Amino acid sequence: AACSSYRLRDALHPLWQSELSVSGGTRQSPINIQWRDSVYDPHLKPLKIHYDPTTCLYIWNNGYSFQVEFDDSADKSVIMGGPLENHYRLKQFHFHWGAINEWGSEHMVDSKVYPAELHLVHWNPVTSTSFEDAVMENNGLVVIGVFLKLGAHHAGLQKLVDALPAVRHKDAIVEFDVFDPSCLMPSCPDYWTYDGSLTTPPLTESVTWIIKKTPIEVDQNQLEEFRMLLFTSAGEEEKRMVDNFRPLQPLMNRTVRSSFR
Numbered sequence: 576a577a578c579s580s581y582r583l584r585d586a587l588h589p590l591w592q593s594e595l596s597v598s599g600g601t602r603q604s605p606i607n608i609q610w611r612d613s614v615y616d617p618h619l620k621p622l623k624i625h626y627d628p629t630t631c632l633y634i635w636n637n638g639y640s641f642q643v644e645f646d647d648s649a650d651k652s653v654i655m656g657g658p659l660e661n662h663y664r665l666k667q668f669h670f671h672w673g674a675i676n677e678w679g680s681e682h683m684v685d686s687k688v689y690p691a692e693l694h695l696v697h698w699n700p701v702t703s704t705s706f707e708d709a710v711m712e713n714n715g716l717v718v719i720g721v722f723l724k725l726g727a728h729h730a731g732l733q734k735l736v737d738a739l740p741a742v743r744h745k746d747a748i749v750e751f752d753v754f755d756p757s758c759l760m761p762s763c764p765d766y767w768t769y770d771g772s773l774t775t776p777p778l779t780e781s782v783t784w785i786i787k788k789t790p791i792e793v794d795q796n797q798l799e800e801f802r803m804l805l806f807t808s809a810g811e812e813e814k815r816m817v818d819n820f821r822p823l824q825p826l827m828n829r830t831v832r833s834s835f836r
């Protein structure tokens with residue numbers, strides 16, 4: 576009963592009215608990663624990331640977040656290794672953030688929340704013929720989560736931040752020709768991995784999550800630029816794009832594995 580009422584409260588959250596469509600989900604995301612409950616798996620390999628900066632296409636405001644889309648018509652920007660059986664193609668990356676620095680990330684570590692979280696979304700071209708198919712496939716997707724914490728200026732992120740005024744309104748789009756998302760990865764190889772779901776509709780349980788242990792640092796001005804984006808289209812009453820994160824979901828019968836002792 577607690578869980579269903581929890582989900583009902585969760586389902587009424589403005590961004591996820593359609594939550595009730597995921598009836599009886601058993602592997603929903605995001606979750607709170609309890610470090611002491613995670614299990615070191617010596618069979619987990621290092622994650623291998625090969626992104627081709629020329630596959631970057633454009634940046635746009637989709638009404639939930641700002642998103643950078645990639646050309647996924649070939650195996651040019653791919654990840655492999657880690658918990659993965661084969662390679663996955665990068666489709667897009669986006670962020671989730673709060674109105675203030677005290678919250679914003681979707682996942683938490685021992686209930687610690689970060690001001691923002693980066694998601695790099697990849698799909699399995701071996702078991703699916705398109706991203707849209709992979710969204711509905713068990714383990715069709717891999718999302719790498721990277722926490723953002725307040726600290727030093729992030730030079731690589733700044734190129735993205737400079738483009739944000741051009742995509743302030745919902746459905747705005749601007750060409751973004753060369754960008755290597757590897758610059759947004761922490762140098763530490765450590766990660767947790769667990770089986771979960773998309774955190775926005777369709778909330779499908781098709782995601783192998785890889786959450787990097789170490790956050791990247793961004794400065795206050797960069798976070799404030801995120802918060803100047805709008806959920807609303809041009810001409811509508813302005814609603815600032817903030818708090819675009821989903822509430823925590825129950826772990827249920829899942830174990831989080833770690834790549835490190």
Ligand SMILES: N/C(=N\S(N)(=O)=O)N1CCCC1
Binds near residue numbers: 694696718772775777
């Ligand atoms: N929610 C999502 N990604 S996320 N937040 O779970 O990484 N997506 C919705 C459609 C495709 C990606």
Ligand SMILES: [Zn+2]
Binds near residue numbers: 669670671694774
């Ligand atoms: Zn996301």
